[in-house]
Amino acid sequence: MSDQQGKVYFVGSGPGDPELITVKARRIIEEADVVVYADSLVPQEIADFAGPDAAVYGSKDMALPQIMEIMLTAVAQGKTVARVQSGDPAVYGAIIEQMRVLEREGVDYEIIPGVSAAFAAAALLKTELTVPEVSQTIIMTRTEGRVAMPPKEQLRDLAAHGCSLVLFLSVTRMTKVVRELRAAGYERETPVAVVYRVGWPEEQVIRGTLTDIAAKVRDSKINRQALVMVGEAMNPDLRSPEYVEEHGSAVSHLYSEDYTHLFRLSREQQESRALAGAGDSPAD
Ligand SMILES: C[S@@+](CC[C@H](N)C(=O)[O-])C[C@H]1O[C@@H](n2cnc3c(N)ncnc32)[C@H](O)[C@@H]1O
Structure with missing residues (x-):
């Protein structure tokens, strides 16, 4: 047992492409003592980001109690756990039941968002x-x-x-x-x-x-x-460039020269500002 409790990170690892993981998610996997990854939807290449001494588990054949036992045991030993999920954990990630157990046990945890499929x-x-x-x-x-x-x-x-x-x-x-x-x-x-x-x-x-x-x-x-x-x-x-001609719609005003918003003035406003010597107009 360690005096200091560890921490669990729910890590969104993106849709599968190991280059579509965030820098933060990758760092947390690299530094974790224990990695529990959803091996039905998360590829081996992402689990391979784990350090050489990390304990790595695939969770696809585990029920919730088994997953939680691995995480709670590690945390009690002061270890950091990366619970790696596909896409973004907030979308059908089944994390609420895991968080409830961590709350009950008073375990610190954090969610790292990912690129949803x-x-x-x-x-x-x-x-x-x-x-x-x-x-x-x-x-x-x-x-x-x-x-x-x-x-x-x-x-x-x-x-x-x-x-x-x-x-x-x-x-x-x-x-x-x-x-x-x-x-x-x-x-x-x-x-x-x-x-x-x-x-x-x-x-x-x-x-x-x-x-x-x-x-x-x-x-x-x-x-x-x-x-x-x-x-x-x-x-x-x-x-298709012809779409707007044919349908007369489906364009965003955001980048139109006549559309103003907080960060960009219309051409007319920019000209009058320049004349008044107000300096550069805000960029978008
Ligand atoms: C348990 S949900 C997880 C969703 C995930 N949290 C996300 O944000 O993408 C699994 C479902 O998400 C979709 N999914 C997950 N990864 C996918 C992928 N790489 N390509 C297509 N669909 C995917 C499928 O509908 C799959 O049945």
Whole structure:
């Protein structure tokens, strides 16, 4: 037993690509005495950041009591534990039950955020999930499986907003997803992208619409570790220079010369400031 108690870090390690981990997360893994990593979704390369003397455990076959026992024993010996999770721990990370035990035992802990698979997938699709006049809202949710959804969070109700949707843990229920989204009002031609294992060597994207995506996913045999991204923001044509000419919309005002905000004055304001000798205008 050590006089001084150790500490637990819940570390978000990103979607899989070992270069998509934050500098802080990597340092904490490198310095930890004990690393417990979710080896179903976190690659070996990330566990390999651990120092040569660290004890490293994969947690995919462990139940909560076993994981907590490893962490509590280490902390009681004054050691630092890195509990390494995929993506960002705040998104389906099942950390609340771990934190409850640490609170009960009076153990110090901290959460280090990570790049969620949702944002890695958006990057892979080369999209912006909040395209002006298309969607300014992202709903991250899942379909009901073994975990029941709260009554007000049924996919059909959430999808009624018609915004960008990111569905975790849902790729095995594509027929139901399509049925619910159609019932909520998404058009048959709504773009859908299923992104499998983004950031891993075997990453894969299946693009389609609500008409054909269920069949495409079935044919692909993908049945885990995928995100279902739905909405007009997933339309690759949005990037086309002709899109604005054809649709007359979907541009952000943020970088428009006429749009002013706290850090940037309009061209007119800049000119009158310069005339008044007010010096440089704030940059954006
Ligand atoms: C337990 S949740 C963890 C999510 C994670 N905390 C995050 O922020 O990305 C696991 C689900 O996230 C999604 N997921 C996690 N990593 C992924 C990846 N590299 N590519 C695609 N989907 C992923 C899948 O839907 C998977 O079933």
